[in-house]
Amino acid sequence: MIIGFVQTKGGTGKSTLAQNVAFSKSASRHYDSIALVELDHQGTLRSWWEEREEMGFKNGGVSFHHISSTQKEVFQEGIKAITQHNDLIIMDIPGEGTGRLHTRFACAFCDVTVIPMRQSTNDESAFLDNLYPIIKDIVLAVPEKQGQFHVLPVFTHPRAGLNKIYAHFRQVLPPHVTCLKTVYPARAVYENFNRKGLNLNEYAAVVASNRKYRQQVEKAIEDIETIANTLINIGRKKDGATEGK
Template sequence: MPIFSFVQTKGGTGKTTLSQGVACSKTFAKAFGKVALVEIDPQGTLADWIGERIANKRALKNVAFHQLVGLDLGVLTSKLEKIVEENTAVILDVPGESVGGFATKLALNLSDLVFIPMRTSTNDEASFGRNLWPVIQESLRENKAAFHIVPTFIHPQTNTKNIQEYFRGIMPEQIDCLGSVLPFRSVFENFSREGMTLAEYSASVKGNNRLHAQAKKAEIDMETIAQEIVKLTKE
């Protein structure tokens, strides 16, 4: 029963977009069946999205949503244990804490696979070295989690192999990089209005060839990342 987390102390790098997209992917439905999407971020981006889903009467068949906030480690851990028992995969959406704080540490300690969404930007790289890497190093002493960068906001025409090599070159050896990336696409900024998933958004713009083609590309981006994640669980 794998626990995945999307962790990055830097804000706005794609943690929530990826958590939601991977949790709702066809790939995860097929590989795991029941998936728990757990927001441990008091910012409540996903809680708002779920609120919109409820208001628009959209049902998620295989994805259960939970928001866990608060600073009592014992309470959080026991709630998470119950979620783990009831599902076949758990995805944690972790807040962008400017320094690696409580939620980041909790996620690193619980997860089997940790994904770090990151741009190819000097700001993100400096922030990783200063704020996230020290916390990861601490958790590596007692934890067996595997760490992977997910390159985000990548120009859609970029060669993904080059991006992977770039991150493998600059990151510490304990941090690998996925071969798939999350490209920059306006779809990722817009699809979740009214609480839609990518697939629902895609279906809703079927009448508009241009938007539909873009939405389909975004769906494929997300499914490709989900497939790579599933593959990693089998290694």
């Protein structure tokens, strides 16, 4: 199964979500081999992965792949090889600066495409202008793809009324795009956990003796498990749950 985090608008949490979902317990419960794939030449995840390797952290069933070429053939070959060797693929799909090639091809490859979006007119109009035309093209070419595009409301206030958020997105989103009934809250812990190559669970172990930090990271782990579960369930339902463990 391929889950892609895509946004043509920068800084909406794609890379952070991709790295955390790849290392989530929900993912390892269902899948033995998980590939975290960065399609962004900026290499946010690659630098983090290199730090992990330097620190000698264990990656369990998770492997990392960086495809930065915008050449269609190189991209397709790379993805094909990764899908042959992995059960779950989590893709971090780049934004505006990288050109549209990756965005279009990567979205077409995904089974579940997640669009992290803030509740802001800026994000919403950038989506309608840049990403939505790509989605419309894909759905027009392959009508079965129309159920795969889901907005994940991001950087929500941790105590925000969820029904209000969903109602807002339901109103502004165009056809073929639904709003997930789960959110990715804004939390300071997401800005800090991954320094020195750590993942969320490893960070939890490091801050275990500090009650305040421990509680924050526990909440973040809960967010991620809920998001990962939601996405995996969508994908497994589509597949008739034939994939994975």
